[in-house]
Amino acid sequence: MATQRISIDPITRLEGHGKIEIFLDQDGDVADAFLQIPELRGFERFCVGRPAEDMPNLTSRICGVCPEAHHMASTKALDALFHVEPPPTAKKLREMFYSIFVATDHTTHFYALAGPDFVMGPDAPVEQRNILGIIKKVGMEIAGKVLKMRKDGHHLIELIGGRAVHPNWGVPGGVSRGINEEQRREIEERGREAIEFAKFSIQLFNDIVLGNKGYVDLITSDGFTHRTYNMGTVDANNRVNFYDGVIRIVGPDGKEHVKYRSKDYREYIAEHVETWSYLKFPYLKKIGWKGFVDGEDSGLYKATPLSRLNAADGMATPLAQGEYRRMYETLGGKPVNHTLATHWARLIEMLYATERWVELARDPEITGREYRVLPTQKPDEGVGCVEAPRGTLTHHYWTDERGILTRVNLIVGTTNNNAPINLSVKQAAKTLIRRGEVVTEGLLNRVEMAFRAYDPCMACATHYLPGEMPLTVVIRSADGYTLHRLTRSAPATVQSGHQR
Amino acid sequence: MSTRPTTSQRPSRQGSDRLLVLGLGNPLLGDDSVGLRVVRDLCPKCDAWPNVSLAEDYWGGLRLMERLVGFERAVIVDAICSGGVPGTVRVLSPDAIPTQHSSSAHDVNLQTALALGRQAGAQLPTTENIRLVAIEAADVLTFCQECTPSVQGAIEQAADTVLAILQTWR
Numbered sequence: 001m002a003t004q005r006i007s008i009d010p011i012t013r014l015e016g017h018g019k020i021e022i023f024l025d026q027d028g029d030v031a032d033a034f035l036q037i038p039e040l041r042g043f044e045r046f047c048v049g050r051p052a053e054d055m056p057n058l059t060s061r062i063c064g065v066c067p068e069a070h071h072m073a074s075t076k077a078l079d080a081l082f083h084v085e086p087p088p089t090a091k092k093l094r095e096m097f098y099s100i101f102v103a104t105d106h107t108t109h110f111y112a113l114a115g116p117d118f119v120m121g122p123d124a125p126v127e128q129r130n131i132l133g134i135i136k137k138v139g140m141e142i143a144g145k146v147l148k149m150r151k152d153g154h155h156l157i158e159l160i161g162g163r164a165v166h167p168n169w170g171v172p173g174g175v176s177r178g179i180n181e182e183q184r185r186e187i188e189e190r191g192r193e194a195i196e197f198a199k200f201s202i203q204l205f206n207d208i209v210l211g212n213k214g215y216v217d218l219i220t221s222d223g224f225t226h227r228t229y230n231m232g233t234v235d236a237n238n239r240v241n242f243y244d245g246v247i248r249i250v251g252p253d254g255k256e257h258v259k260y261r262s263k264d265y266r267e268y269i270a271e272h273v274e275t276w277s278y279l280k281f282p283y284l285k286k287i288g289w290k291g292f293v294d295g296e297d298s299g300l301y302k303a304t305p306l307s308r309l310n311a312a313d314g315m316a317t318p319l320a321q322g323e324y325r326r327m328y329e330t331l332g333g334k335p336v337n338h339t340l341a342t343h344w345a346r347l348i349e350m351l352y353a354t355e356r357w358v359e360l361a362r363d364p365e366i367t368g369r370e371y372r373v374l375p376t377q378k379p380d381e382g383v384g385c386v387e388a389p390r391g392t393l394t395h396h397y398w399t400d401e402r403g404i405l406t407r408v409n410l411i412v413g414t415t416n417n418n419a420p421i422n423l424s425v426k427q428a429a430k431t432l433i434r435r436g437e438v439v440t441e442g443l444l445n446r447v448e449m450a451f452r453a454y455d456p457c458m459a460c461a462t463h464y465l466p467g468e469m470p471l472t473v474v475i476r477s478a479d480g481y482t483l484h485r486l487t488r489s490a491p492a493t494v495q496s497g498h499q500r
Numbered sequence: 501m502s503t504r505p506t507t508s509q510r511p512s513r514q515g516s517d518r519l520l521v522l523g524l525g526n527p528l529l530g531d532d533s534v535g536l537r538v539v540r541d542l543c544p545k546c547d548a549w550p551n552v553s554l555a556e557d558y559w560g561g562l563r564l565m566e567r568l569v570g571f572e573r574a575v576i577v578d579a580i581c582s583g584g585v586p587g588t589v590r591v592l593s594p595d596a597i598p599t600q601h602s603s604s605a606h607d608v609n610l611q612t613a614l615a616l617g618r619q620a621g622a623q624l625p626t627t628e629n630i631r632l633v634a635i636e637a638a639d640v641l642t643f644c645q646e647c648t649p650s651v652q653g654a655i656e657q658a659a660d661t662v663l664a665i666l667q668t669w670r
Contacts, residue, residue, distance in 0.1 A: 046528065046643035061528050061558075108562065112607035130612055135619060143620035150562065 020447060022429050026478040028436025032292070033426035035451060036277060047408045052081055052379060052399050056170045059395065059410070068101040068157065068167060069388035069413070070395070072243070075170025077395040080263065081382025081403075082172040082375035089368035090174030095243040096187070096360035097160045097169075098386065102242055103194055103353035104153025105389040106305075106346050109455050110201060111146045114343040117449055118209045122218065126445070138204065149197045152190045159183060174372030181367055188361035191354060195319070198351040202323060205347055210330065219340040220331065223431035224450060226294040226423055227252035227337045229284055229301035231416065232308030233387045234259075239316040240308050240352060242387040248311045249284065252296055254335040257284070262385030265394055269411070270299075272419075281419040282411060292423050300423065303391030303416035304454055306345035310335035317359065320352035339424050342453040346389075379403045388413035390455050414456045424450040433475070438484055444473060517553040519669065520571040521546070521662055524557055524564070524578040524601035530644045531586070531637035531651045532600060534658070535577040538635070541659045549666060560601040565613035569622045573629040573669055575662050578602055579637040579651075586638035587650035589658045591665070594627055599634045629669075633661050 025031040047058065056074040060067035072094060079086060086094070116129040119137060128136075135143050160179060161167030169176050179187070209215045218224070234248045235241040247265070249257045260268055271280040272289045283289045283299035290298040301307070315321040327344055328334050336345075360366055378401045385394045391413030398407040414421075428450035432443045475484040523539030526532045536556050546552055557567055568574050578599035580590070594602065594610045602610045617624050635658050638648040646652070 041641055042643045058528070061526060108607050112562065131608055132612060132615055132619070135616070140619060143616055147562075147566070147617070147620050147622070151566070154563075154566075 020425055020473045022426075022433065022473065022475045024433065024436065024475065024477055024483070028434075028477075030426060030430045030433050031478070033429045033447075034276060034422055035425050043410070044408045048405050050405055052078060052397055052403045052405055053172065055395070055397065055405070055408075057168060060167060066101075066105060066388050066390070066413075068098065068161070069386055069393050071161075071167045071170055072098055073384045073386045073388075073393045073395040075172070075384065076244075076386065077382045077384030077397050078170075078172035079382070080384060081379045081397055081399060083377040083379075084173035084373055084375040086174040087368075087370045087373055089178065089365050090371045090373075091244070092360050092363055092366050093160065093175050093178065093371060094170065096357055096366065097157065097167075098243050099353045099357040099360065100153055100156050100160075100187075100191075100194075102387075102389055103198065103350050103357060104150055104157070106350040106353065107146060107149045107153070107197070107201070109389070110343065110346060110350070111142070113452055113455065114346070117445075117452070118205075118215055118343070122445055122449060129445075138208075145197060145200065149194060152194065156187055156190055159186070171372060172375050176372070178369060178371040179367055184361055184367050188358055191358035191361050194354040195351070195358060198347070198354045199319070202347050202351060205344060209344075219338050219344075221338075221431075223428050223446070224339045224424070224453075225337050226339070226420070226427060227296075228294050228298070228420055228423075229257060229287070230307035230310035230335060231301050231303040231392055232311035233262075233385070233392065234312050235316060237316070238313040240312045240314075240349070240387075241316070242349075242353070244386075247385070247392065249301060250311050250335060252294065252335070252337065254310070258286070262394060263383040265383065265385075265396075265411070277418075279415060279418050282416055283419065292419060292426065294423060300419045301416065302420045302454075303413060304342050304345070305349045305389075306336060306339075306342040307391070308387060309345045309348065315348065315352045317352050317355035319355055320348055323348045323351060339450060339453045390414050391416045414454065417454045417456065421451045421454050421456060424453070438475060447473060517551045518572040519549075519552045519666065520568065520574040521552060521554050521666075522557055522564075522567060522574060522576050523555070524560070524576060524599070526558060528643050528645060530639045530642050531635075531647050532579050532640040533645075534579050534635045534637065534647055534651050534655065535601070537647065537652075537655050538577045538633070538658045538662065541655050542662060545659065545663060546666075552666065558601065560598075561607040561609065562613045562616070563607075564602060564610055565617045565622075565624065568614075568624055568630070569617065571625055574625050575631045575633060575665050576602060577633045577635075577658060577662060579640060580634035581637055581640060582634075584636040585650075586636050586648060587654035588636040589654055589661055590634045590636075591661060592632040592634050594630045594632065596632070599632055600637070600640060602632055631665050633658055633665070 020035050022033045023031045056071045059070040059074045062070055112131050115134050120129045120133045161169040229249050229251055231249050233241050233245045235245045246259050246261055248259045251257050258268055268285055269282050270285040271282050273280055284301055287299035294300060315324045331341060379399045381398045383396045393413050394411040396409040397405060399405050425447055428446045432446060474482055477483050521539060521542060523535035525535040527536055539554050539556055542554060546554060578601050580599040598609060614624055635651060635654050637651055
């Protein structure tokens with residue numbers, strides 16, 4: 001039985017954090033669950049009237065987490081806008097830069113956010129479930145390895161992109177500078193070390209997670225499984241690519257639903273609006289919006305590391321391909337619909353990114369001096385797309401013939417996953433709430449684990465994000481009264497009450 | 501005394517500098533930029549201070565910790581959204597409530613990051629030698645390049661607060 005409709009207050013500045021509302025039906029079972037995070041406002045209005053060339057720098061400041069992804073999608077949108085094809089050296093430099101970024105970003109997510117759930121265990125006290133807990137359990141040397149990987153990644157991003165935080169490098173038709181042989185050697189050398197680090201990380205996952213039946217059962221449990229469509233960028237051989245290719249979407253059964261060029265995204269993707277959320281809910285246009293439900297008949301899709309692996313036929317580098325095969329063999333074939341397997345997929349992507357980084361560093365063209373073609377045509381409209389760590393990222397610009405922006409549309413990685421995240425939260429909640437009995441112990445973490453797998457980056461939308469985000473879960477009865485309010489501060493506190 | 505470029509040039513650490521004043525924020529997000537503005541306001545005022553680096557950044561968590569490596573003491577200037585009166589200036593320690601950027605939702609909070617760095621052997625300021633100067637913000641969710649009037653009006657007070665902290669460390 002559906003619950004009565006409850007109007008949900010938007011998150012106030014004072015609260016300033018995410019809120020999950022769980023609605024019970026009259027039998028006391030979960031009817032609905034929603035994650036709400038505030039969205040930044042006025043970006044399009046801010047951009048209109050500015051020169052399009054400003055966008056790689058402006059958009060990289062939307063987000064403090066993946067500025068490189070915005071920078072790259074924006075730069076590619078400018079290529080399209082000015083109708084200019086970058087030379088091979090520029091494309092390779094961009095992809096190498098981007099591979100370094102993805103490898104570094106995935107490192108941080110695994111060790112700081114995902115790892116603690118598995119290494120320490122999902123039921124470990126919150127004060128132990130962090131990267132310090134991992135170090136205590138696995139060994140001191142991990143701290144140095146993780147920090148070195150991050151340091152090398154940031155150093156090379158600065159070396160190639162010119163600045164450590166917000167790169168100022170991508171330009172329409174190429175990049176603003178190339179690399180010399182000495183720099184190339186350093187990039188290759190660091191890349192080889194990064195491959196070893198990625199192998200070490202996968203071994204850690206094998207030993208601790210896959211070696212524990214309880215964890216494997218958790219990954220494959222119903223509470224963390226749903227069957228949606230999967231999106232990812234693939235190369236000409238249908239292998240995962242972060243920088244360029246075509247968008248491929250496969251169904252919950254693994255069969256190809258559609259393949260399209262990113263510039264045509266609006267023919268395939270539509271956006272649903274809910275009154276209670278600032279963020280839109282993209283879905284597959286041809287399947288249609290059927291609500292927060294999974295299955296072949298629902299247009300919901302995911303765009304995550306696991307989705308990218310599901311949407312592809314394999315990985316383009318040898319070590320990652322071996323791990324790709326092993327994951328699907330272990331988890332029962334393609335596609336894998338278990339949300340928590342996203343962490344494993346992220347590590348396989350990390351390995352691929354490091355291998356690709358070295359491959360490109362060894363490419364004879366990488367030190368070429370032709371790294372830019374000057375645009376000569378009038379700009380009008382352009383779409384640029386990359387695989388951000390958190391999902392497919394699309395930038396779409398319209399300008400007048402002087403190149404002044406008249407309209408801007410962005411679909412950020414996490415927005416793709418907005419509806420599936422809510423679905424995951426609801427499923428996780430269902431496992432701990434039955435017939436009015438609410439298992440408050442562990443509820444916050446189980447619900448958080450459900451969306452932590454997506455590493456939602458609402459930084460494009462807000463500063464308050466999961467992980468260290470203060471989080472409130474409100475459980476309401478069918479008549480709208482608050483039954484429980486759980487707040488994630490360490491340790492989690494539980495208050496019961498009866499308030500509207 | 502070290503040479504002090506304008507902060508918009510992202511100054512790097514001078515070899516002899518022991519003190520860091522780091523403004524955190526997003527220059528495009530209204531009151532969120534206040535930490536950057538305070539540091540820019542401090543540029544001419546810090547000319548007489550030896551061994552002080554002024555810098556801007558955006559990141560919390562691990563990246564913020566990595567930024568502090570090598571310094572003996574640090575003042576971090578940042579916006580905060582705690583429900584107080586916009587423009588209120590407070591001095592916090594890293595183990596108090598997080599400001600806008602001193603925590604990171606994508607990795608760890610500053611306390612954890614500092615502990616991790618120390619375990620890895622990084623030379624970091626002790627917790628007592630890190631101060632957060634927090635300016636209560638009114639709007640950090642709307643793209644614009646100005647602060648709200650009450651927050652703009654607090655910049656000088658925040659800068660004076662930083663100078664007072666530096667004075668005690670002299």
